[in-house]
Amino acid sequence: MAFRDLPYHDLHLVLLMVSCFLAIAAATDTIRANESLSGSKGLISSGNRFKLSFFSLPNRSLWYVGIMFDIREMTVVWVANRNKPLNDSSGTFQISSDGNLVILDGQKEIVWSTNLSTSVSNHSAVLLDTGNLVLQDDSNNNMYVWESFQHASDSWLEKMKIVTDLGMNEKNILTSWTSPDDPTWKFHHDQCMVNVDLLEAVMLKTGQYVPAFGDSCQEARLSGRQETGPVDAQG
Template sequence: METPTLFICLYIICLSVFGLSTAADTLSSGQSMKDGEKLVSTGQSFELGFFSPGNSKNRYFGMWYKISPETVVWVPNRDKPLTDSHGFLTFSHDGDLVLVNQSKSVVWSSNLSRVVKNPVAQLLDTGNLVLRENSSLNCDDYRWQRFDHPSDTLLPGMKLGWDVKIGFERCLTSWKSKDDPFPWRLYFQVEH
């Protein structure tokens, strides 16, 4: 057996025996994601995890381009930063995706309107984070999607303006500074 083939075989054996794997694109019920861990979309386009912008010591949960980590495209806890690295992302008992601080207080929630019994959060290559029942892959069955909640970046496939179906207005707001993603004065919305 040639050396490259032997190396590949050993790598596959190590993956199966020791349970090693590349970064996942999903978080399932019963799992949580701690500071230092990441979700990576299947095509390696986006990452989701914890970060501190610029010179800030605060920790935020967010999404960025994998090839350009400094280009953050979504921060759900913009107005409620974590003050340490003990926060984690998990599911509540009714299936909400929640960001929790060290004292286990909810800092951010997907605020679902109905219970999801077996939730899965999946990071798609479009930059959309979706929440669905584990048994459903149908995009019409998303219980929640991050594309309905933009921060300061509009990605292909996202919409702005009022969504009559969910009674919600999608708009963009700038960061306060490069060190602080707090929603600031520059505000972009679609006139109706």
């Protein structure tokens, strides 16, 4: 039977299968210096556990770049530009000429950057299957020069280190969202500061993933952030 002779429903199924195959084949966990992400493009970790892409939240027109756990449920665990959202979906995520990861708005203005002090041209960024986004120096044995695990948002993942060492000038803490539909962090007296011992206990009990905190220390809901609906993740 020729392809054109297939019944409509069979043809539709074939086209759907082909599109799914192409989407899987096109998925990548790496972005290089001559590439960029925009619109529906994203990174997917090698084991399909995490996705990085642009997204927006229900009833809001603002856009963010974030990492989502469980590609089907799209639970946001890290947000790059949480305090500087884009006003529309025309932004791009790329490696700049100086080697930094940047988010550009529609006018090509930088709204977020990794802010590395040393300029290197041979960088690539990889979304690992741990949920860690790493920027690496390809000319130096892929050494990590920046990683999202050292710039936590409100969620703790396995192998992430929570650190507060004033002597070493090191601090990596979890900070809650302002509200369930606003990832912005603004310090309030009741906002969540992490109890590391509690996190370790939950880690041992649940295995690996500690869901996002609530919007109050008194309601540090380890069962997850109150959801208002699924995020709108492009792609």
